[in-house]
Amino acid sequence: MSMISLLVGLGNIGERYLGTRHNVGFEVVEKVRQALKLSFQPPTETYDWAVQERGERQIILAWPKTYMNHSGLAARALLQDTDLQPLQMLAVVDDFNLPLGRIRIRQGGSDGGHKGLVSIIEALETEDFPRLRLGIGPVSDNIDAVDFVLSRFEKEEIKSAEKMIDTATEIALFAIDHHLEEVMSRYNVNPA
Template sequence: MSGPGPAPIRLVVGLGNPGPQYRLTRHNLGFRVLDRLAERQGLVFRLTRRGEEAEWAVPGNGRVLLLKPHTFMNLSGQAVGPLVRRHGWPPAAVLVVVDDLALAPGQIRLRAGGSAGGHNGLKSLIEALGTEEFPRLRIGIGHPQGRMPVIDWVLGVPWGEDRARLEAAVDTAAEAVETVLTRGWDQAATRYNATSLLPGGGRAGGGDGGGV
């Protein structure tokens, strides 16, 4: 099925940092969503020079590549750009799963494009693809309170209610990616945009977090 433009999604990129010390951090939600998607679909990641890759033969859509870049967040474009150019995919065929400070913890939002909003992984992708016009699935992590530096927040492990919301968001985001690929962008956006995950699996509607 197609993304927000005429091009079908051919690549799903989960943003994060490689290494066990980062696995459960807020900044690694993109990796975790792809892991959950692979579990749901019975896919196995293989290690390549770009990172970890898995291929999904999506009924009615063809083959879609899942990629977790191992370049570290700030250099994600170095893994994605050459791959996209080699296959001749337009940027609109690349769906990026990314954590977002501008949304409340657990909130989900599909966007057809937009600025990096201070996210270094998105900034690297925009530079590599030469455009801001590629779709992304944003997962809210909220802002740090008090004087905590943003870098400590995004590289920290959530706890309490935030942890419950983000654990639920990983499941729902994996479902959202499946919906984009099997039923199309419009159906996915209608169903999942601004969805806030509550502890216990409940949902509460939310507004646009703004920003990216």
């Protein structure tokens, strides 16, 4: 099995979405970019990106500019532009079905009701791509799920959210240098 060469952080572009639960994927990939000290490449129509050359291998970090529900357009373009396969791409996404702070890495699987993953699965015509799911839940009974994911973390949640983002950044950095099975066996635990 090949290693991860493409990290795609899912989120929504624009200042109004900065710091929202739905944008934790963007935040993780940005922290990876900072850790690797990478500069942005000239943007494309569908994504912003940064690249690190590693001998004969490139590590590509990307942020779709298509908004969450159309993330598949960017994922498909990225794979076509880079000549990579879906199994070499790690989608970094929020998951309101997981409690805040829980992180789960999977080889593939269903969309779990996540519109960004729905879009990627439809665009790539496969569920077989790794994803790093970051728990932002649970959704309160008194709020609509859409409003919840577009909200910012409550004051008492910020510390847990920051710890989760830092841990996910560590996982993503590990994933670009190790096979996915090793990443899953090392990190599929509750980081509480």
